[in-house]
Amino acid sequence: xxxxxxxxxxxxxxxxxxxxxxxxxxxxxxxxxxxxxxxxxxxxxxxxxxxxxxxxxxxxxxxxxxxxxxxxxxxxxxxxxxxxxxxxxxxxxxxxxxxxxxxxxxxxxxxxxxxxxxxxxxxxxxxxxxxxxxxxxxxxxxxxxxxxxxxxxxxxxxxxxxxxxxxxxxxxxxxxxxxxxxxxxxxxxxxxxxxxxxxxxxxxxxxxxxxxxxxxxxxxxxxxxxxxxxxxxxxxxxxxxxxxxxxxxxxxxxxxxxxxxxxxxxxxxxxxxxxxxxxxxxxxxxxxxxxxxxxxxxxxxxxxxxxxxxxxxxxxxxxxxxxxxxxxxxxxxxxxxxxxxxxxxxxxxxxx
Amino acid sequence: xxxxxxxxxxxxxxxxxxxxxxxxxxxxxxxxxxxxxxxxxxxxxxxxxxxxxxxxxxxxxxxxxxxxxxxxxxxxxxxxxxxxxxxxxxxxxxxxxxxxxxxxxxxxxxxxxxxxxxxxxxxxxxxxxxxxxxxxxxxxxxxxxxxxxxxxxxxxxxxxxxxxxxxxxxxxxxxxxxxxxxxxxxxxxxxxxxxxxxxxxxxxxxxxxxxxxxxxxxxxxxxxxxxxxxxxxxxxxxxxxxxxxxxxxxxxxxxxxxxxxxxxxxxxxxxxxxxxxxxxxxxxxxxxxxxxxxxxxxxxxxxxxxxxxxxxxxxxxxxxxxxxxxxxxxxxxxxxxxxxxxxxxxxxxxxx
Numbered sequence: 067x068x069x070x071x072x073x074x075x076x077x078x079x080x081x082x083x084x085x086x087x088x089x090x091x092x093x094x095x096x097x098x099x100x101x102x103x104x105x106x107x108x109x110x111x112x113x114x115x116x117x118x119x120x121x122x123x124x125x126x127x128x129x130x131x132x133x134x135x136x137x138x139x140x141x142x143x144x145x146x147x148x149x150x151x152x153x154x155x156x157x158x159x160x161x162x163x164x165x166x167x168x169x170x171x172x173x174x175x176x177x178x179x180x181x182x183x184x185x186x187x188x189x190x191x192x193x194x195x196x197x198x199x200x201x202x203x204x205x206x207x208x209x210x211x212x213x214x215x216x217x218x219x220x221x222x223x224x225x226x227x228x229x230x231x232x233x234x235x236x237x238x239x240x241x242x243x244x245x246x247x248x249x250x251x252x253x254x255x256x257x258x259x260x261x262x263x264x265x266x267x268x269x270x271x272x273x274x275x276x277x278x279x280x281x282x283x284x285x286x287x288x289x290x291x292x293x294x295x296x297x298x299x300x301x302x303x304x305x306x307x308x309x310x311x312x313x314x315x316x317x318x319x320x321x322x323x324x325x326x327x328x329x330x331x332x333x334x335x336x337x338x339x340x341x342x343x344x345x346x347x348x349x350x351x352x353x354x355x356x357x358x359x360x361x362x363x364x365x366x367x368x369x370x371x372x373x374x375x376x377x378x379x380x381x382x383x384x385x386x387x388x389x390x391x392x393x394x395x396x397x398x399x400x401x402x403x404x405x406x407x408x409x410x411x412x413x414x415x416x417x418x
Numbered sequence: 419x420x421x422x423x424x425x426x427x428x429x430x431x432x433x434x435x436x437x438x439x440x441x442x443x444x445x446x447x448x449x450x451x452x453x454x455x456x457x458x459x460x461x462x463x464x465x466x467x468x469x470x471x472x473x474x475x476x477x478x479x480x481x482x483x484x485x486x487x488x489x490x491x492x493x494x495x496x497x498x499x500x501x502x503x504x505x506x507x508x509x510x511x512x513x514x515x516x517x518x519x520x521x522x523x524x525x526x527x528x529x530x531x532x533x534x535x536x537x538x539x540x541x542x543x544x545x546x547x548x549x550x551x552x553x554x555x556x557x558x559x560x561x562x563x564x565x566x567x568x569x570x571x572x573x574x575x576x577x578x579x580x581x582x583x584x585x586x587x588x589x590x591x592x593x594x595x596x597x598x599x600x601x602x603x604x605x606x607x608x609x610x611x612x613x614x615x616x617x618x619x620x621x622x623x624x625x626x627x628x629x630x631x632x633x634x635x636x637x638x639x640x641x642x643x644x645x646x647x648x649x650x651x652x653x654x655x656x657x658x659x660x661x662x663x664x665x666x667x668x669x670x671x672x673x674x675x676x677x678x679x680x681x682x683x684x685x686x687x688x689x690x691x692x693x694x695x696x697x698x699x700x701x702x703x704x705x706x707x708x709x710x711x712x713x714x715x716x717x718x719x720x721x722x723x724x725x726x727x728x729x730x731x732x733x734x735x736x737x738x739x740x741x742x743x744x745x746x747x748x749x750x751x752x753x754x755x756x757x758x759x760x761x762x763x764x765x766x767x768x769x770x
Contacts, residue, residue: 236752241718245726285674288716288748289698290730322637324676325701346641349677364640366593374597378642396640400588 081213083145084275086358086390087315087337094416095383095391096144098215099368099408100340100361101398102137103149107405109136120165121157124150127200134204138212140405141412145213145276145392146204148269150197152219152280153227155261158193159185161228175231178243179250187261194265198272205273216274218265220281220320221258221299228254237286244291259299263306270311278317278340279303284330285322285342292326297333304335317360321397325349331357343396347385354389361394362386363411369400371407376414383415433565435497436627438710438742439667439689446768447735447743448496450567451720451760452692452713453750454489455501459757461488472517473509476502479552486556490564492757493764497565497628497744498556500621502549504571504632505579507613510545511537513580527583530595531602539613546617550624557625568626570617572633572672573610573651580606589638596643611651615658622663630669630692631655636682637674637694644678649685656687669712673749677701683709695748699737706741713746714738715763721752723759728766735767 082096104110113132117123124130133149153171157163162174176182205214218224227233229240244251266277284296304316319340320330331339331353339357341350343364353359362382367375383393393415399408434448456462465484469475476482485501505523509515514526528534557566570576579585581592596603618629636648656668671692672682683691683705691709693702695716705711714734719727735745745767751760 236718238718238721238752238754241716242722245719245722246724285696288695288714292696292698322674322676322696324674324696325698326696329698343640344637344644344674344676344678346644346677346681362640364593366588366590367597367640369590370594370597372598400590402590 079210081144081211081275083213083215083392084315086392087276087317089358089390091388091390093387095386095393096213097393097412097415098143098145098147099137099395099399100147102141102143102147102408103133104399105401106399106403106408107136107140109140120151121154121163124154125196127196127203130197130200131203131207134200135207137408138208141408143412144211145215146208147215147217147278148197148201148204148274150217152217152224152282154194154197155190155218155258155265156224156228158190158265159187159257159261160189161185170233171227172232173228175239176228176254177239178247179253182250182253182257185257187257187264190261190264191268194268198268201269201272201274205275213275214273215276215278216266216269216272217278217280218262220279220284220296220318221255221262221303222287222295223281223283224258224262225254226283237283244295248294255295255299259302263303266303266307266316267310270307270314274314276315276317277307278319279336281318281320281323284320284326285324289326292323293329296320296323297330300330300334300336308335317358319361327353338390338392340394341396345396350386351389354386354391358390358392359386360392361396363393363395365395365397365400365403368395368407368411369403371404371410375407376410379411379414431562433496433563433627435565435567435744436667438744439628439669441710441742443740443742445739447738447745448565449745449764449767450495450497450499451489451747451751452499454493454495454499454760455485456751457753458751458755458760459488459492461492472503473506473515476506477548479548479555482549482552483555483559486552487559489760490560493760495764496563497567498560499567499569499630500549500553500556500626502569504569504576504634506546506549507542507570507610507617508576508580510542510617511539511609511613512541513537522585523579524584525580527591528580528606529591530599531605534602534605534609537609539609539616542613542616543620546620550620553621553624553626557627565627566625567628567630568618568621568624569630569632570614572631572636572648572670573607573614573655574639574647575633575635576610576614577606578635589635596647600646607647607651611654615655618655618659619662622659622666626666628667628669629659630671631688633670633672633675636672636678637676641678644675645681648672648675649682652682652686652688660687669710671713679705690742690744692746693748697748702738703741706738706743710742710744711738712744713748715745715747717747717749717752717755720747720759720763721755723756723762727759728762731763731766
């Protein structure tokens with residue numbers, strides 16, 4: 067790997083991901099993929115079959131560790147992301163989370179302030195202890211150059227599942243609550259923000275070197291609500307985590323937030339932003355003036371494979387080469403993706 | 419209604435919608451709503467129950483006319499949009515469209531060039547004759563101040579239904595084709611573009627005074643594909659329709675296209691752009707320098723109703739008052755919306 071270092075930098079043994087998040091430009095860029103551990107890997111499916119259900123799988127350190135390491139062993143990514151789920155926090159709060167095969171998550175809906183009483187953040191440390199245990203073991207197992215990423219869902223995104231009772235198409239329940247009783251709804255967001263801060267700090271103390279905040283449903287909020295329910299909580303989370311763990315960079319991924327990603331990059335304190343596949347080049351370059359950028363390759367192109375995949379991967383690398391860039395997808399690896407396509411992608415990014 | 423007219427304009431009897439699309443600023447702005455005719459209206463549900471199926475309903479002029487007029491009678495919008503469906507063109511091409519209750523559209527999938535042979539645009543005029551008949555009667559039935567809007571789906575959007583065989587979540591089939599065989603896929607887009615041009619011109623000749631192109635799934639395409647499969651066909655459609663019908667303005671609605679809406683407004687020749695609910699104020703104001711803007715209110719807020727709805731409606735009117743603006747939603751009226759909320763919205767927009 068050739069390493070070119072920007073202005074004030076020096077060659078270092080620090081993991082490339084962390085160097086890019088500190089503002090360095092590295093050629094070729096470090097690469098990891100959202101959902102790099104998961105159902106597209108046969109070894110994951112074999113492992114997953116041994117667990118009673120998905121949450122048990124997440125809460126069993128040996129399984130979470132093995133799932134996290136599988137793609138690193140097979141492909142040698144530059145970062146490992148703890149195998150877990152953004153709904154672990156909803157579960158820890160008492161939202162009654164379960165995952166039904168082929169149906170996605172199911173939660174006991176929280177539809178108003180009357181439902182908040184059943185939630186409590188007193189159980190997070192105990193509930194998430196297996197997660198922190200997995201992180202500690204992973205940090206010891208990984209070589210120094212492979213950064214270990216912890217993560218959480220953004221409060222808005224986790225709230226969508228809690229209020230809708232699972233996945234949603236039009237987000238009518240949560241938006242109705244948000245608009246008819248913003249103060250009551252704000253209490254849910256506040257609770258989630260504090261829980262998220264505790265969970266992120268817990269992951270850092272256990273060994274996570276970088277954090278990603280997945281605001282996967284940022285893209286369904288109009289501007290005033292984006293400001294109130296994404297920007298404000300994100301800024302609070304970033305500031306609180308930074309106060310406790312000043313060296314750990316946070317990547318924020320406000321998926322599908324379009325033109326609003328600019329204010330998100332400038333106004334929340336994140337050190338990197340995730341780019342979904344629809345962020346155009348001019349916007350990505352503008353974002354790179356403020357933060358590191360990560361992402362942009364359409365996961366369906368990884369599924370399709372072939373020359374279109376490797377050409378596009380090289381084009382993204384070239385387009386973002388003049389600023390801090392972490393290669394990644396615009397969203398998670400799709401389950402039917404052939405593992406060989408991931409191998410071809412990494413080779414293309416690394417110039418093989 | 420107070421009418422303030424921009425620089426070179428004069429007060430006129432022309433429909434306010436058409437004046438705004440010609441660049442005028444009108445206070446209060448003309449208002450219509452996407453899906454203003456439809457299931458949220460009890461009189462629509464009563465009418466719809468008389469038809470054997472949804473396509474029959476669209477192809478029966480008396481029913482399409484009545485459905486189109488229902489919201490105008492009840493609420494007095496400033497524009498009527500022909501009651502029809504974007505998949506009428508897919509049906510006319512021979513894609514075997516049917517609508518199953520509660521399941522959405524089902525089509526015989528077109529998955530490669532081998533499937534193109536069964537499609538033909540020779541039947542459009544005959545197939546769509548009832549649509550044009552309805553438009554002719556509607557134009558006579560409507561007062562001059564109520565503009566009559568014709569429409570079509572954008573080729574990319576109609577293609578998604580044809581290739582996926584219906585609605586989709588990740589658009590894997592169409593993207594795979596687009597990436598692995600762009601030339602073959604381009605033949606489907608070309609066919610749809612020519613069919614769309616013929617259908618739009620047919621609607622203008624029958625009496626439509628304005629056209630809207632619904633590119634509802636523009637927001638799933640990365641920039642290079644947005645340029646090739648949305649920008650290029652849209653420019654071709656706009657130029658071809660303008661050559662035949664120079665006075666008829668076209669509104670383009672590239673839904674969820676985020677930062678790419680700017681290039682869409684500047685590079686396609688449309689006179690107005692639809693704004694989904696996520697377009698922020700600064701982007702909307704920038705767009706208004708080039709074209710008229712239409713939309714932006716979240717349909718879930720119309721469903722929720724109350725002070726939040728009327729406050730937001732007034733805020734949108736105020737924010738966009740210095741340029742050409744047509745009040746509308748960011749997407750269609752949702753079926754569970756109470757009709758009284760629509761009444762309250764129009765009163766708020768009109769300053770009552």
